[in-house]
Amino acid sequence: MIESLQQFDVELFLKVHRGLANPFFDWLLPLMRNRYFWAPLYLFIVVFSFIEYKKKGWYIIGMLLVTFGIGDALASRIIKPLVGRIRPCNEMTLTDQIIHRVPCGSGYSFPSAHATNHFAIAIFLIFVFYPKWKPVLPIGLAWAFIISFSQVYVGVHYPIDTMVGAVLGTAIGLCTAKIYKTIQPQQ
Template identity: 55%
Template sequence: MSNQILQLDRRLFYFVNHDLGNPFFDWLMPLLRNPNVWIPLYVFIFIFCLYRYKKAGAYIIVLLALTFAIADYGSAGLIKNRVKRLRPCHEPALAGTIIVRIPCGSGYSFPSAHASNHFAIACFFSLVFYSRWKYIWWVAIAWAFFISFAQVYVGVHYPFDVTFGALYGLLVGYVVYLLFKKLQPQF
């Protein structure tokens, strides 16, 4: 990345990590990125799909799992290991200036796998059910956005990490949705 883009990314990171800091976000954002909070929602989605849509629901679940697998493998397995961008909480240039609200963790920063995975799931699920529930797109995208925003707020990702992760996730979700449309059982 060019130096100007990196500087903009760091300024945006500082704005979210410092300037938006408040006690409510300090409580909420670590909670939002915690799998114990969002896994029950995904379990509910699986049960709902199976119960309500039977065979078509099982098909949706398989493609939802495929969506997650492609998004996660692409972001965490392929891209991160090639780009090798340090997380903000590991960046020597930011030492002493960053507010780390959770343990930093290992691995690289670009792109955010949380953003990729949640936007992929949100996109796929929203497109599948949009004709039945028009509002689902906004709810699902807001959910993915807040989980992604939390990554920056707590200090483990830069804004461009989550932006690219979100765009990649949307692409994956859309491509798997096209597969769903092509192969779908009666739904």
């Protein structure tokens, strides 16, 4: 069962990584997974939270940092070392099939911390901002999805790594949103 699931994961990985290869994705998707590319968005979220939510903005940003911290700790420091799955770009059996679009890194692959963190942040922000800003739902989900998809396309994660990261991040985002709802000050 595990072997057939791993085989499916490798086949799906290759369909995305090699099968969807094109110059536009080769340019765009490495950018989508780059944290510096998103720095203006992160700054906007901080400024928006303070301007629009005043005192609650401190709670939003604080819980956003907690959300990120929990996601990153669970994915990178707890689960990855326990599972120890090799990244596809470091997998010896895939050496001749990998297109090197970004540096591979030496860490483990499962689950994707990018997917975990960005889905956690997106879900948290959706629950906080949705009552006033309905477009945050499709925008937040699309943002987290494109970052997760990019991880597979550039060759640093298998699809199951990002899917599990998305599920884990969603659970974290839901939990921290629930905590936020109970501790937020009334305005």
